[in-house]
Amino acid sequence: MRIDVITLFPDFVRQCSEVGVVGRAQQRGLLQVETWNPRDYATDNYRTVDGRTFGGGPGMVMMIEPLRALFGALREASDEPTHVVYLSPQGARLTQDRVRKLAARPRVALLCGRYEGVDERLLAHEVDEEISVGDYVLSGGELAAAVVIDAVGRLQDGALNDAQSAQQDSFSDGLLDCPHYTRPETDALGTVPPVLLGGDHAAIRRWRRKQSLGRTWLRRPDLLAQCVLDEESRALLDEFRREHFAAQHLEAGTGPQD
Template structure:
């Protein structure tokens, strides 16, 4: 997979992209990730990419030409079909289901806007998938871009150490009714900490009993914390 990120602040991204699982995935060749400074396509000596909004009001708006030219130039670097993504509070809520779909793409081009927003005309011209990471406002799309990269990369074959690691995460695993559910509680050594003991079933060595306990705990936790995920009648928490 190839992931290209268009941003005004590439240095903000590189430090995170060069750590942990994403770094290992890049080093192993599972994913190619590039960052590009939109200012490199500005057609003025000051590399200006924004201007005041028509109609007045606070803030600055990113102009059409630099972003449009940046998208087209980056896409010409590869002959792989591209899925464009723009991050905006007005977008579709990002879900694990959408992440799984994007992880099957060969080329993602992520547009990290900034300031008050992007001129609507270039959005209409580029027709990106518009995604929101929540009902709040950030200064730019860089953090959402990093969130999506991490969520997508960990689903790529060979990236995680165990093949079932991603499949057993919250929102990836499903209950018997096909509902996406939250992950179960996890425990490690010591067996007793601060007078709190690990559930006995996890020490039993009975794998079937452990699996049944984990499924039950996932279902109960989902019913309490995210009942909206359950389409069928809830269990008693």
């Protein structure tokens, strides 16, 4: 897969994409990340890429001409169809499902806005999709692009040393991930749940599923409301709820009958 990033700060994007799982994916030839600087396509001596907004008001807007020339060169660089994403607070929320769809494309271009954004006419003609990484405002799209690159890059076949890691991540099946533990088995902060030490893989799978369901119920009930649960999952969730309420009563020094 190839990801082209249109940014005024290409060094930042390159540095972010050279480390960790994404860096390894590039080293293995699974992912290619290229950067494009709009200033390289400006026509004046000052390499101007922004102008004052019509109608007045503070801030500048990224201009059409440099970006139009850039997109022309970008598309000539490869014959593969390019899905263009503008990273914007006005976009659809980035979800794991949207990440999977992007990861399945052969080529994606990420447009990083700056200042007050990009001229709307350019967006209307060049952009296929707008994506937001959250309901907050960043100084530019570069951090959002780094998030998308990381989320998409780790889903490329062979990027992770263990392919099952991606299948067990939070949101992979619409739920949050279960708790994880490592050595030592016993510490001043607590002990590892015995079920994880017994070697009973069926019991471990059941415990992890119950914890995943329970965490989602406690922390993200909105996600749980969107899931279609099978009979086993409903039973595990009911079991988690009973244990949770019993623990609350015990901590409060009361019983369910109180």
